[in-house]
Amino acid sequence: MSEEPEIVMGLYVPPHPHPLLAPDQNEGWGRLREAYDTCRQRIEESDADLILIYSTTWPSIIGHQIQAHPKPVFTHVDDDFHFLGSMPYEFRMDTEYAESFKDACEERGLQARTVSYDGFPIDTGSIVALKLLNPENRIPACIVSSNVYSNRAEQIVLGKAARDAMAKLGKKAVVVVVASLSNRMFTEHIDPAEDRIHSAKDDEWNQKILEFFADGRLEDISQLSRDIQSQIRVSKVVAYKPAWWMAATMGQHNNYHGEVLAYEALHGAGGAVIQLTPAKGSIGDKEFDEDDVEFYHGDRHVLDKGSL
Amino acid sequence: MAKGEIVLGCLAPHPPHVVYAENPEQNEPFSEGGWEALRWGYNMLARKLKEIEYDCMVILTPHWQTYVGTHFLGLERFQNISVDPIFPNLFRFHHDIKVDVELAEKMCEAASESGIITKMMRNPDFRVDYGTIVSCHMLNPDWDKPVVTISSNRSTHYYSNEVMNEQSIALGEAVRKAIEDSGKKVVLIASHSLSHRHFVTEAPLPEDMSREHIYNHSQYVWDMKVIEMMREGKMKEVIDILPEMIEQTMAEAEGGGLTWMMAAMGMPDYPAEIYGYQSVIGTGNAIAAWDPNAETRAIVM
Numbered sequence: 001m002s003e004e005p006e007i008v009m010g011l012y013v014p015p016h017p018h019p020l021l022a023p024d025q026n027e028g029w030g031r032l033r034e035a036y037d038t039c040r041q042r043i044e045e046s047d048a049d050l051i052l053i054y055s056t057t058w059p060s061i062i063g064h065q066i067q068a069h070p071k072p073v074f075t076h077v078d079d080d081f082h083f084l085g086s087m088p089y090e091f092r093m094d095t096e097y098a099e100s101f102k103d104a105c106e107e108r109g110l111q112a113r114t115v116s117y118d119g120f121p122i123d124t125g126s127i128v129a130l131k132l133l134n135p136e137n138r139i140p141a142c143i144v145s146s147n148v149y150s151n152r153a154e155q156i157v158l159g160k161a162a163r164d165a166m167a168k169l170g171k172k173a174v175v176v177v178v179a180s181l182s183n184r185m186f187t188e189h190i191d192p193a194e195d196r197i198h199s200a201k202d203d204e205w206n207q208k209i210l211e212f213f214a215d216g217r218l219e220d221i222s223q224l225s226r227d228i229q230s231q232i233r234v235s236k237v238v239a240y241k242p243a244w245w246m247a248a249t250m251g252q253h254n255n256y257h258g259e260v261l262a263y264e265a266l267h268g269a270g271g272a273v274i275q276l277t278p279a280k281g282s283i284g285d286k287e288f289d290e291d292d293v294e295f296y297h298g299d300r301h302v303l304d305k306g307s308l
Numbered sequence: 309m310a311k312g313e314i315v316l317g318c319l320a321p322h323p324p325h326v327v328y329a330e331n332p333e334q335n336e337p338f339s340e341g342g343w344e345a346l347r348w349g350y351n352m353l354a355r356k357l358k359e360i361e362y363d364c365m366v367i368l369t370p371h372w373q374t375y376v377g378t379h380f381l382g383l384e385r386f387q388n389i390s391v392d393p394i395f396p397n398l399f400r401f402h403h404d405i406k407v408d409v410e411l412a413e414k415m416c417e418a419a420s421e422s423g424i425i426t427k428m429m430r431n432p433d434f435r436v437d438y439g440t441i442v443s444c445h446m447l448n449p450d451w452d453k454p455v456v457t458i459s460s461n462r463s464t465h466y467y468s469n470e471v472m473n474e475q476s477i478a479l480g481e482a483v484r485k486a487i488e489d490s491g492k493k494v495v496l497i498a499s500h501s502l503s504h505r506h507f508v509t510e511a512p513l514p515e516d517m518s519r520e521h522i523y524n525h526s527q528y529v530w531d532m533k534v535i536e537m538m539r540e541g542k543m544k545e546v547i548d549i550l551p552e553m554i555e556q557t558m559a560e561a562e563g564g565g566l567t568w569m570m571a572a573m574g575m576p577d578y579p580a581e582i583y584g585y586q587s588v589i590g591t592g593n594a595i596a597a598w599d600p601n602a603e604t605r606a607i608v609m
């Protein structure tokens with residue numbers, strides 16, 4: 001048993017069904033689909049043996065719910081975008097990991113339970129992500145809910161519990177967050193060809209967050225969660241939680257190779273497909289990644305002379 | 309054709325716990341009971357409904373959440389299993405729902421004409437939300453009347469409680485017009501709790517009533533205040549203070565159900581019939597009815 005789990009990669013993907021059901025109706029939706037397809041291929045080429053999803057479209061109340069049905073089968077239809085079509089699914093879940101994750105949550109003081117019921121309504125975001133990232137169910141998956149009352153500390157500890165279970169079982173995980181960036185959609189039906197980000201402000205914030213992602217600064221984004229919530233998230237829930245959970249699950253640092261594969265509007269919301277791969281060698285140029293915080297070795301690359 | 313009318317309006321909360329506690333054959337889990345104050349109130353209101361002549365139930369539910377307009381069920385039959393996403397241990401209900409599509413289309417059209425963004429839901433795989441199923445089952449366990457579900461537009465999230473009130477009033481007025489034009493007798497249902505803060509843990513035996521109580525006293529005081537105003541026939545005033553109540557108690561009226569129903573009924577100034585009040589996992593739930601017919605209107609509690 002290793003202390004630190006091996007995270008193969010992290011993915012941040014959008015929850016809306018358009019890339020799955022209607023990639024041809026809008027060029028941007030098509031580009032998101034292509035980005036999803038690229039991620040699918042990269043997962044296939046990796047040695048990952050678990051896909052763990054945190055979905056912002058699966059709310060829970062009794063603590064944190066963890067999907068543990070070995071083979072959930074159903075046909076799902078989205079509440080808003082039912083006219084785009086149905087989403088039949090059959091997934092393969094890692095029941096052993098789900099149980100271990102639940103135990104780890106409890107050991108860390110969290111209320112948690114597994115759910116394993118025929119016909120349980122798996123949420124749109126999880127279905128879209130799993131169908132596009134893992135269509136053949138080659139790798140077993142697990143999904144964890146987003147508790148409506150939870151806040152920063154709870155999300156971070158939830159991420160640590162996810163790591164505990166990965167380490168205990170020796171899992172090599174792909175960590176997936178299903179969430180929009182800005183999440184304000186148009187409140188009327190639109191011509192798909194005319195989709196765009198809801199406002200210039202949402203777009204500018206999204207672009208800034210994407211810069212952070214591209215630099216691999218996941219922990220910095222986590223630290224910015226409350227600003228992001230207040231600026232570009234509608235008040236559906238009290239906080240922008242996915243960055244907290246993702247950063248905690250991936251190890252709470254900024255040392256990733258970041259790649260934004262696509263950023264497009266989804267009925268006005270900001271949809272992005274982003275990959276973060278744990279990296280080595282960028283120590284010292286970002287926050288929270290000092291090479292040594294116990295002993296002062298001097299700053300590197302300093303000039304011989306200060307400014308005159 | 310005689311003018312259609314709203315024959316009763318019901319505030320009908322939908323915690324799946326009450327269906328679970330009744331042990332109907334459609335629900336898979338088995339319970340030892342619980343939440344009697346609510347269930348017996350529901351049973352009493354269901355008996356009253358048996359005495360009333362009506363064609364259809366129209367329900368607005370916060371568990372069909374739409375951000376792009378207001379949607380209406382638009383197919384004649386929905387057969388499926390409904391598993392509660394929050395309490396799957398309590399609610400796995402096999403249902404067979406008939407829909408009055410003609411009335412749904414009329415309401416959708418009237419709402420559209422009044423400037424509301426609308427959409428008919430025509431996907432046969434769509435799963436009807438559990439709010440519809442719980443409220444309708446408790447009010448009509450025989451399921452012998454068609455229903456129409458109207459989705460809850462999330463204007464509270466996107467704008468404010470005040471905007472939600474304005475939009476729900478417009479929707480209510482449009483629905484009333486459509487019902488009048490249809491010639492049908494209709495029961496309206498606002499499917500939701502009052503105060504709505506949950507406990508995030510559950511007793512090992514969920515129906516263990518020694519563990520059930522309101523989340524905090526402030527929630528209780530708000531619930532009692534609006535129930536008192538309902539008894540006094542002050543529904544215009546209730547709707548006016550609703551934004552404040554939602555802010556303070558996370559009231560599930562945020563979904564627009566009560567405002568919509570009261571607007572459709574012309575903001576009743578006569579006393580509501582109160583059938584019961586009880587907490588469910590900390591939330592405050594009242595069952596109430598507004599009977600426009602003074603001769604059949606009763607003081608129940």
Ligand SMILES: [Fe+2]
Nearest residue numbers: 322370371560
């Ligand atoms: Fe509810």
